[in-house]
Amino acid sequence: MSDSTEHFAPPSARSPEELAARVKAMESILVEKGIISADAIDYMSSVYENEVGPQVGAKVVARAWTDPEFKARLLQDASSACREMGATGLEGDEMIALENTDQVHNLVVCTLCSCYPWPVLGLPPNWYKSPSYRARAVREPRGVMAEFGYTPAPEVEVRVWDSSSELRYFVLPGRPNDTDGLTEGELAELVTRDSLIGVSVPRTPSEA
Ligand SMILES: [Co+2]
Structure with a gap:
């Protein structure tokens, strides 16, 4: 391929740990502000990870x-x-x-x-x-x-x-x-x- 910068196969630069930390941070804000409950988040994640x-x-x-x-x-x-x-x-x-x-x-x-x-x-x-x-x-x-x-x-x-x-x-x-x-x-x-x-x-x- 002539343009190697356009290659999509390698995962993004962020490490899984970094991503997890960012998701946790956003989750805390949503829960703190009362936009969503922690239980609802856990439930949705589990459904889309394990069942769907x-x-x-x-x-x-x-x-x-x-x-x-x-x-x-x-x-x-x-x-x-x-x-x-x-x-x-x-x-x-x-x-x-x-x-x-x-x-x-x-x-x-x-x-x-x-x-x-x-x-x-x-x-x-x-x-x-x-x-x-x-x-x-x-x-x-x-x-x-x-x-x-x-x-x-x-x-x-x-x-x-x-x-x-x-x-x-x-x-x-x-x-x-x-x-x-x-x-x-x-x-x-x-x-x-x-x-x-x-x-x-x-x-x-x-x-x-
Ligand atoms: Co779209």
Whole structure:
């Protein structure tokens, strides 16, 4: 790559300890000012750390792979289809599922900040929030995907979607080959967070 300063892969300069200290400081201020209670903060963190994460989106995708009617509902109205599967909550009122096909590969970014479909993916990874990902996903999506180990065929059209606070996108990746005999649960294990963002594709059974 010619411009090494635009590389997004390394984590930000702040150490985890530094970040944790800053979060603690902000939390104390919010609690002190009575804006939020400490219990509420603990509860929300625990929900989004332990219960809501990409494993929820993986289940949604596996169901879409095995249930054509569900898939149709998901592509029609993702928020409502996800609610059927209990995937609901903050930052998920208006979600759109983008279907990858043999002709089209979709990639999601929030160029402005870090809008992300929390109910199906949990909290965004740090790289998703980085200025370089936000810029490069638009400018050179194939270069970004290559860094995640994925190279779409040259004839595949790459579409980049800019999430916002009103509309949050996630990808419905294609079902990997050689997965005919797998159960919905086994299929879900192939679906990664990165494949739901579109920087990559699901694992194959031999990779899993
Ligand atoms: Co945003």
